Amino acid sequence: MKLTVWTYEGPPHVGAMRVATGMKGLHYVLHAPQGDTYADLLFTMIERNSARPPVTYTTFQARDLGADTAELFRDAALEAYERYTPEAMIVGASCTAELIQDDPGGLARALGLPIPVIPLELPSYQRKENWGAAETFYQLVRHLAGPHAPAPGAEPAPRDPARRPRCNLLGPSALGFRHRDDVVEIRRLLGRLGIDVNVTAPLGARPADLARLGDADFNVVLYPEVAGIAAGWLKRTFRQPATKTVPIGVGATRDFVHEVAELAGIDASEVLASEECRLPWYSASVDSTYLTGKRVFIYGDATHAISAARVASEEFGFEVVGLGTYTREFARDVRAAAERLGIEALISDDYLEVEAAVAELRPELVLGSQMERHIAKRLGIPCAIISAPVHVHDFPARYSPQMGYEGANVLFDTWVHPLMMGLEEHLLGMFRDDFEFNDTAQPSHLGAGSIAGDDAHGAAPAAAEAADTTETTETAVATGAGDEAYWTEEAERELKKIPFFVRGKARRNTESFARDRGMSRITIETLYDAKAHFGR
């Protein structure tokens, strides 16, 4: 048993639902107790889909357990087929139904429906959502494309030079983080390169489309978490090579262009030369100097975390102080990426462990999922979202890809924005007791003696007092511990002259400097000695 407060991933059958809901003409019959239908709201509320997911649940209850739950499943499958007339069906069990061992696959097969019926075995007590999506997609591909596979050992015919190269786009699903927009962006990029897209799957594909996956020359794997297993099988069975680069960030998009050009046997120099992306210049412009060396903590699914780490260090000039993932299946890749940055990866699906890591590393920016957003908010650290698990806000009305050149522009805006907001909040705090800009000071453009001013004066002492109390408390805490050095008044005054955004750090550094040297008093001298010691 594992104590869990929040969970990064749902159970594997939710992954299967992401595949089914992304596709068209596919229906999922799920043997599940009443209550498991909550999963519908992920799609209708979070993703704001206008249709119910194509899922029929048996919703058995305790009284059914004593009777015939298998009969219940047969009836549900038959009724779903008659009502929705899908082109193919996937069938399986959720965690509870797995325990009662009704064998949905066998039961559905016995119905003799005139469509492909694909059984799913998704072990709920071992696996999670992303694996469930990957396994479901793989089973669909194997069952539907499998019958069209070339004879083992047969070499694929070389592409007719008169035909444009074509690829499949694999991995986008329902409820994916910006999958909808990434597909548009990457299709556009491939189009400029002269590459056609044969099938995009699962998002938007019909079962019949999966049957013709083999017509492509190669596969573009956008999300290895979902498409990795299927792409591996397609490579073995259809000899289709697959891309390894995920085009998030400018550098990765360039690498991706090189990679697909090579797979397609085309020349990409023109596309690369006419690159339209603002990130490189925005990042180089002097305005961005303040981003230099900002300490960032990155957490998410493996694909987005690894990509973000590269973008953060190479394209923003950040210092990546923490990198991790909840995707255990790709732990090795994340560990390797962390090693390249000289840090150790955190591989965990324990929210509390991630929170502890963020608290300890004290980053200046967190790039994570909605889970890390809550951690960051609690710790008062700016945060931008880079990965699932998703919230309704992660399905913006505007076009907002993460991939490709436009995706890089989006990253620039999205990651810089919380830093600016954080800066504004600090400014507000800093100017609270400024002689000119404090809460009670007259706005200069209103002139003296306005009514607003009078009102504000009434509140002034309280506000000033509150500000004082905060400062005093802080000092008390700092000097409270017996062996801690105390701040002399002059040193404390000098500290306040240091810009607010480094003041906290200066205080901590000076205190640790004094502590290491066994000093009991912090003077102005100590403050500047520490500054020289820690200066970078």
Added chain:
Amino acid sequence: MSGVAVVRRDSNASGEGCTDAPVLRERGQREVFCGLTGIIWLHRKIQDAFFLVVGSRTCAHLIQSAAGVMIFAEPRFGTAIIEERDLAGMADANDELDRVVGQLLARRPDIRLLFLVGSCPSEVIKLDLSRAAQRLSRDHMPDVRILNYSGSGIETTFTQGEDACLASLVPELPAEEAEAPPSLLVVGTLADVVEDQFTRLFDALGVGPVRFLPSRRADALPPVGPNTRYLLAQPFLAETARLLESRGATRLPAPFPLGIEGTTAWLRAAADAWSVSAEAFDAVTEPARRRAAQALSHHRERLAGQSIFFFPDSQLEIPLARFLSRELDMTLLEVGTPYLHRQHLAEELAMLPAGTTLSEGQHVDRQLDRCRAAAPDLVVAGLGLANPLEAEGITTKWSIELVFTPIQGYEQAGDLAELFARPLNRRTRLRV
């Protein structure tokens, strides 16, 4: 899915309203939450309790998804996720549970009451949580009391989780002294603000002492005994009521405190038991009734004559339908409820207009067919159905808000009407 809808007539009818009405009993896919969902409001109500679900990743995912927003504090609920090794017998599930509880209580020394909440998987593998609760109580009493109940989908539908939770508290309630004067117990979670309003009204009426179940703190559970009279504040508390009666308490039959009429009759039931005169009752309640009538009048124009269709969700449907039909002149097309408790809803049913279609249970696809055919002006449905219905052009009120929002009592009557008026209002405004 047997797919057989049975229409039957109940015999204990008095012939009023819908007392004698046929009920369409449906079996099929039920698009409803399980009882675990109640944890979302129960943990906010009982401020020193922790709810530990013993279940699967699905359970954990359900609660966090149904909560909608992920609360950025460490919440007072969590899941002990059963893993493969627990099922394969490699780990003793009871030892594992003891370990997890120890870990949890070490983290949260502020917890005084721990609920072990059973789930579908824990029920199916027959993990005995009542024995576990007894065993753990021995280890952790007096610091922490440990109880158990089932919120599983195979046993409970949505609000029945609260029933199961409160039922587990009843044996823990201290015994009221035999010679104690009559006391009033209000049963069912109400928002604190609503409790305080009712407390003021009962005080003014001279009804009391008044206590609430659940109490805000687990170390201040209300006493119960033969002199306890209780009022149900929620319509889904069948088991809790049964257990209270087994401890000698007496139910004051009443409709539920929704709208002016419901609130008045609910308060009246207590006032009668305390022999409050009609004049005194009117004098105390008159200002609030007048305010509520004024608040309702803002919404009557929008709602009167509009037709409404309820999908089953919280068991609040029948009292809500009664309020909307009698106080706002809405037309009831179908009132679906997951479970119909005839005894507790007798007063409500009598007040429903005759001829209302009542349905119990669900076959969601067939109910959607009926809904589309009925073409209601407003539909009340859960989160899985709300947006798809809206996208079909059917104005929808998402029902979960009715459980999370304070809607009981006079001062909330206008807010309650507004919850139904707002989607209609919105539809008339949008021009896109």
